[in-house]
Amino acid sequence: MITLGIENPNDWSGIYFNGVPITITAEPNEGYSFIGWGDNIFDSSTTIEINLTEDTTLEPIFIKDDN
Structure with a gap:
């Protein structure tokens, strides 16, 4: 998973606002x-x-x- 601007995405946490949806993509x-x-x-x-x-x-x- 890529989080722009985050060097180590395993350490990411954030605060989001109720009523404001976020979009996330698993790559x-x-x-x-x-x-x-x-x-x-x-x-x-x-x-x-x-x-x-x-x-x-x-x-x-x-x-x-499976390869």
């Missing part, structure tokens, strides 16, 4: 495929738009391709 590294967003988001699209109303952890899930 798998070469050799991997995106399969979903974990327990919190019930959408399998690589790009989602969400309106955060509480503390939320977004967890993109990737699997290694």
